[in-house]
Amino acid sequence: MGRSPCCAKEGLNRGAWTALEDKILSDYIKANGEGGWRDLPKRAGLKRCGKSCRLRWLNYLRPDIKRGNISHDEEELIVRLHNLLGNRWSLIAGRLPGRTDNEIKNYWNTTLAKRLAKPSAEGPALSPCRRAPTYRTTKRKALSPKSSTRSHSPPLTATRPRVTRAKPYTLSINHPPLLPNDNHAEFPAWPPSIPNARGTSLLPSSRNNRSEEARDGDLGFLDLACGNFDDESPNGLISIDDKMLDDWATAYDGSAALEEGKDMLDLESLAFLLEEWP
DNA sequence: AATGTCATCAACCGCCAGATG
DNA sequence: CCATCTGGCGGTTGATGACAT
DSSP states (O other): OOOOOTTOOTTOOOSSOOHHHHHHHHHHHHHHOSOOTTTHHHHHTOSSOHHHHHHHIIIIIOTTOOOSOOOHHHHHHHHHHHHHHOSOHHHHHTTSTTOOHHHHHHHIIIIIHHHHHSOOTTOOSSOOOOOOOOOOOEEOGGGOOSSOOTTTSOTTTSOOOOOEESSOEEEEOOSSOOOOOSSGGGOOOOOSOOBOTTSOBSSOSOOTTOOHHHHHHHHHHHHHHHHTTTTTOTTSEEEEOHHHHHHHHHHOOOOHHHHHHOSOOOHHHHHHHHHHOO
16 A cells, blocks of 8 residues: 655645745744654644645754855865765755755756866866766664754764665775784875775875874774775775774774764765865 | 746655654 | 554756846
8 A cells, every 4th residue: 555645635735835834834843843744734734744844844944044155165065075975965964054955956956066067267166076876775774863963963063864875885996905004003104095986085185194083093994994805805895884884983983073973983974084084 | 028048946756764553 | 574654865846037039
C-alpha cells in the first residue's frame, strides 16, 4: 500500500504563501516549537500540508535566516564545499550559518555553476570546480543524528548533519606507499595529494606552517589509511570503510575541532577539517 | 508599448532512511 | 522481521520580474 502524496489532499492551499499564512505558521511554531509537521497544519489552523509548512519555515520564516547578498567569502566557501561534497546542499548549508540548502542550491544552479563553467575574460573569479556526481546513498546509522540540525548549525561547532555514503571510498595514491611510523614526529613527508573517489583532494595543498595538532590529525588519518594500504593494496588503492573511519575517529579524539563536533567524524567532515585547519 | 527570452527562487515532487508499532 | 509513518533530502518546476528586441 503506497502512501498518498502529502500535498495532494483536496482543500489544501498550494503555491505561494500569503502573509497571513506566514504569520499563523510563525506564531504557532514560536509558541509550540518545531516538529510534528504532519499534524501541525491542523493544530495551527492552516490549509497546507505539513511538508509545505516545514519547508516554508525552514527556508523562509525561521528568524535566523539570512537571505540574499551572498558574500564573496560565502561564495568561495560554497565552491570549496561543493568540490568536497558534491550536491549535498544540506551539508553545505550546515557550514554557512543562516543559509538554507534551498538557497545554496538555487544560487549554485543559477549563478555559480554557470560562472565556473564559463570563466570571465579576466580569468576565473573562483577556483575551478569539478562537479561531483549526484548520489543518493545509504545513511550511516552511527553517524545519523535523530533529527537534522542543518542550517541551525554554525560551522564546525554543532552536531554534524546526517551523512550519506553509497559505498566505501577508494583512495588512489600516486606515489610510493606510505608506511606508518610509530613516531609521528618522523612521519614521512606529505604526499602531494590523496584524491578520493570523486576526485577531490583529501589533503590540503598548503601543508607548511600547520599546527602540531593539525599534523597529528592528518597523521592519524594517514596511519589509518596506511594501515590498510601497505600489505593489501599493491595497486595503490586504499579502501576506507565505515569501520576505519570510526576507528580513526575513536582513536583520534583530541583536536579542538573534533571535540566541537561532539560526535563521530565522517569522511566529508574530515576532508573539510583537513582543508580548513589552520 | 508589446512581445519574447532569460534569470531567479519559492515551492513542489518523489525518494529514502530511520523510527515505530 | 515486516509494514507503515515521518522527516529530510536533492532534483525539478513554474510563477514572476528584469531585460532585450
